[in-house]
Amino acid sequence: MGQLELVVAKRAGRSVATHQFHRGALRVLRPHYLDGSGQVCYVLVNPGGAYLGADLYVIDVEVADGAKLLLATQSATKIYRTPGSFAEQRMRLRLGEGAQLELAPDQVIAYREASYRQNTYVAVRPSSSLIMAEIVTPGWSPDGASFRYEELRLRTEIRVESEASVGDAGGLLALDNVLIRPPLGDVTGLAFMEGFSHLGSLIVVDPRVDQALADELHEITAGLGAHTGISLTAAVLGTAGLVLRSLSNSTEELRCVLGAATALLRKRWYGQDPLDLRKY
Numbered sequence: 001m002g003q004l005e006l007v008v009a010k011r012a013g014r015s016v017a018t019h020q021f022h023r024g025a026l027r028v029l030r031p032h033y034l035d036g037s038g039q040v041c042y043v044l045v046n047p048g049g050a051y052l053g054a055d056l057y058v059i060d061v062e063v064a065d066g067a068k069l070l071l072a073t074q075s076a077t078k079i080y081r082t083p084g085s086f087a088e089q090r091m092r093l094r095l096g097e098g099a100q101l102e103l104a105p106d107q108v109i110a111y112r113e114a115s116y117r118q119n120t121y122v123a124v125r126p127s128s129s130l131i132m133a134e135i136v137t138p139g140w141s142p143d144g145a146s147f148r149y150e151e152l153r154l155r156t157e158i159r160v161e162s163e164a165s166v167g168d169a170g171g172l173l174a175l176d177n178v179l180i181r182p183p184l185g186d187v188t189g190l191a192f193m194e195g196f197s198h199l200g201s202l203i204v205v206d207p208r209v210d211q212a213l214a215d216e217l218h219e220i221t222a223g224l225g226a227h228t229g230i231s232l233t234a235a236v237l238g239t240a241g242l243v244l245r246s247l248s249n250s251t252e253e254l255r256c257v258l259g260a261a262t263a264l265l266r267k268r269w270y271g272q273d274p275l276d277l278r279k280y
Contacts (some may be wrong), residue, residue, distance in 0.1 A: 008063050027044075039069065098127050108135070138197055158241060
């Protein structure tokens, strides 16, 4: 079990934590600032090192009006065997007006006989800015096969709140549901994993998202080796979303694709350099 609560607000030109709480096998390292933008960076840590059967991790993060948060992880999220059960992560993210949140976790690795469910609920305001990256890879198995895990279920729901709808459900912007169950059939074929084993995703929500941006991201990621596609959502309350999905057989290839897309957005929207967490 693990529980984490984090609230970040803007104070004197910098973003700082105004509330922190952790219990069990979740915590964050001390905050640091990577540049002069005022964006605070927290690194999420699981001292247990891996997720096991019946584990439940609950993460609640709020970025208040005008605040900027970068949330990363110390290492990959490893899902080991979960006989008779599954490991689960529930994450709730709430962004205020003009708030900026970047999620930059290391990859999720699902090992042999692993079952994992990840539910992420995101509430944004019309002027919020959200960049969420994720990479999912299969772990090592004795026979060298890629898909020996039981199930990966990754569900992300994003809603846009107006001033009048705060506390209500808000308008649905996107519902992204990834479900991979190798034991039930071949997941490597057409219209599924297309012969690849690794999946990368980038979800972006911002009022500046439009078709021109999607076209530009397509151009810069097209020559990077991975098989990549981009979809746009309809606009809700003046903001829109973008989902970039990329397939590969290499974690590094996917990092390159997601990194190139994120670097463009960081520079253009935030005036920040490409992300470099210096973990390797």
